[in-house]
Amino acid sequence: MILARHADSLLWAGRYLERADTIARCVSVETNAVMHRQATEARLASRRLVQALGLQDEFVAAQVGTGPYAVMDFLVSDDSHPGSVVSAVEAVRENLRIVRDRIPVELWEEANSLHILMQSAKSVGAAAREQTGGEVSRMSVITARRGCRSLSGVMTESMSRDEGYAFMEAGRLLERSILTVELLKSGLGTGADVFDGNRLLAFTHSLQAARRELGHSPQWHAVAKFLLQHEQMPRSVLWCLGRVELRLEDLAAAAGAVATARRRAGALRAHLEYGELDELLGQPEAELAYLGSALAELAADVHTSTVARSSLAEVHAQFVRPGDGRGRPQ
């Protein structure tokens, strides 16, 4: 048995954990590349990463400085927007705090420790971080990546495979799929800031595995097939969807609530597994847009299955006064 609200918290904890992990990884990949490139070009590419992560508006609003490390700082340590590593870690911690009585103590402690470490980097202040030549944010990235790995480890090794686990795992896999599709979009088109195949694979933690199959200079099309359709690679969207389906099946007792999500996950998996992907990728923008919105709808369905039974609307008072024939607010 799990409270609907708790299921929702775990779903979001999973999503934010994956998000923190992915942003930290992307930033670390970008940082390595920056060191070997001209500053303007590096900044261009960093902007592209901001775009790929869907943070353009936040980036403009944050009035990010012009220093070479400002974009990295924006992605890592800036808690004024929800898309940074520090914000994602905080969201993981807040969501786990809500369910701290039902998760392994170590999971909570890892999340809390990571949060404390990230906060201390944040408290240094943006200007001071820039002065260190990005050193503080670079350390934060290392801390965050290590922290996320250890959180996944505790999650896999010590969480009971109950409904709570199903939601948290589903959250991670859904977020991973969504981000993979978004990152693939940033490899399309021409121009200095378009990410090449290797970069996309590095962003998605698939570089080593893909090199054996795709060689050293894979084209976008091959990378897209690999990241969308690979059957053994736990970073691929197909693989993730298969697992989401399994997790939703684990929720047998809540079958009614998750029925819509299960149907959608199945349909989407079949689309990737049996669809003529080569043909579909002939119009890559359209296909990625379709996948992106289908995944977003699936994530929304899973979320709805947790809140459908909890109180969404507001409670209002109703009164009747004598001699007046009408209710009034108090």
Next chain:
Amino acid sequence: MAELQRSDADQLAYDEAFDRDGNVRPLYAAIVERFSNFDAAELRRREGIIEEEFRRQGITFTVYGDSQGTERTWPMDLFPRLIAATEWQEIERGLSQRVTALNRFLADIYTGEGAAMADGVVPAWLVQSSDGFERNAFGVSVPHDAHCVIAGIDLVRDAEGQYRVLEDNLRNPSGISYVIENRAAMTRAFPRVWEDHTVEPVGQYGRMLRTALESVAPTGAGDKPLIVILTPGIYNSAYFEHAFLAREMGVELVEGPDLVVDEHVVYLRTIEGLVPVDVIYRRIDDTFLDPVSFRPDSTLGVPGLLGAMRAGTVTVCNAVGNGVADDKAIHPYVTDLIRYYLGEEPILPNVETYVMWEPDQREAAFERLDELVIKPVGESGGYGIVIGRNATDEELANARAEIEADPRNWVVQEVVELSTLASMCDDVLEPRHLDLRPFVITGERTQVFPGGLTRVAMRKGSLIVNSSQGGGSKDTWVLAPQGETQAAT
């Protein structure tokens, strides 16, 4: 080697560890010996271990400055507080007796005939004019009359070392989680101190509380009643404790919107549908419980909950309306209530208190107001208190005028010099004032949890022990009978 500062020779208060001549009391001999082997740096190192541990685990409380408050790490002092077995047995009996009588009083008011009022033990008007007197609680009966399942009774020791009851907390007493976490931290920081002592364990609290809550489940709940803890949410100062108790008891931690009432039965909203709830251990105030019957703007409660309680399908603990019995104005009558309901002499005396609505007591108090403590009944957390000996003539005259204008709102107490005990202040262990809050659990019967929360005022001379105002805490050891002999040798 750190020198433990003896109690000040001229100090009025009773020191827990040293007698008036500066000799260590036998109870504390072994622990004082051990601590004198640590230098300041070593003590600081161990303090760091505790601090880090609390921080990592997120053992915090919230201090409200801005609207949302700041999370602070729980403060624990290194030097433990010890209570001898024989002494504890006396406290235990006294607390058990007191809480039994208070539960009888609450049952008498809300579901009984008001016998104590009819017989003049407590004036009926005093009960009716109490802020904690909850008219909505009328007719809501509680199994075993356990209106107060969890009580926290604040004890202080006077200059003679006599334990006295300062206050009863019968609504939502908090602090039990810190008792257990303090013990864990102590064990980590001083793994070897246990060699000299046999201390009553504190880990059984979750089971004890769960058993008590199960025993007050409504009839028809079945063998395995469903218990939930109702928390206001993560912004509450004691959220850590709510989550801690849920984990220790293995029950769900819920917020108001997780519960729903259907035809006078309370249900839990789960992803599988609605599951009926039998017992709610709530940590929200009475007036927020149900927007239908209480404050209509409450976002924390459960609409229809009072109806379910009246229908007898769910038990809410602590029961509604307990505030009447821990009203500061009722406190002076508790010893008489013990005599009245139990026919026994009270084991634990009150701090001597005078009520201002009785002309004799008021006149007597007015004659020596400069030696007494004047407390407003409606305030908590130390606000509005006038300490006679520190007050100017003008302040005393004002207090007097206020008392005369509204005697119901004031009580006057004898000064109690809270006992002191060595506490880590900067680099030295110096005596600081402390109190003790033991927890009393009532289900089918009343039990006292060994020890309790010792709160200590970290500022020299201060009597304010509240953690929100810079107070600290101490691990509190109740020695097992054989342990005591060991400690004394």
Next chain:
Amino acid sequence: MRLDIAYRLHFTYAERVSESQNEIRVRPRDDLRQQVLSYRLTTTPATRVLQTRDYFGTTVDHLGIRGPHDDLLVVAEASVETSPTGSGPAPVGCERLGDQQFINQHVEYLVPSQHVHWGALVDEVASWAVRGAADDVSERVLAVAQAVPTVLTYERGSTSIGVTLEELIDGGRGVCQDFAHLAVGMLRCIGIPARYVSGYLFALDETRLDEGPDDGRPAAGEGASGAGVDGNSHGIVGEDVFAPERPPAASPTAISVQTHAWIEAAVPGYGWHALDPTNGGSVSERHVVIGYGRDYNDVPPVRGVFNGSADAKVDAEVIIAQPTAPVSMVTEPIRRQARVAVSPSTDVAAQQQAAQQQQ
């Protein structure tokens, strides 16, 4: 007097609501002066009603509807037999009010309560009201009850719940509830224990006691006297029934009203003495008591919450009849806009969470 009462309460919601929970206090009280012969409460949609009695002895019907619904209809039907009120209290000196035992017995009704707080202004009005009264508690009580209609003009819809006594005096307008609250406040501030009474009044015009239906006088368009009642918004069943040209012999016996409020004051040596400040007069057998309390908040006819869109309407209507004629719901009740709620922001939630006292 035998009276049949039908209390009809209709909540309609702009959008479907998922849940509603209510406490209803509309059952007439059983006491020495009135006897309840029958009482029945039904709801649509149907639900299980739990009946309890509160601290003040008022019967409470608890009912909730879970699951989506667009409206909720509650109908309570009661037959009650009332007796004429006896003679009022004999003169009693005001010094008796200072008797400590008397004060202790009535402490709840002497101190401020949620809707009855007073300051200098109420004090002033109260002393003015009793300026010419003799040293007699019952005379002072009557003086207060009679003074209230000179301070307030009856005007439907002029105030809302939560209005303070000061605002009432300043505004000079109110409904029966406000008249009762002001009287209670004035009495308490001159040391006379007073309580608020909720009930039904079998009269065409709650401001004019002498206009019971058997007087055969029309209410609609009456523009009645100094009370300034607007007949058209009055909640009285339409002119078909009360047509002026109708001969007195066929005088109506079924009228549609709202619940009413009046007061009781404690007179030493006598007990609770009932008065109706809305019309400055005494209470008759046409008054049917539901219950009493410190103020409205202790005995509201309906108190509840619903979960859903904020737009809701409440129609509350009482049909009182003398059973010589059949009771009928003659017209559709007037629809009125009700509660417009402010949604609880997360800030409110956070503040409430923080405010929960952990001792």
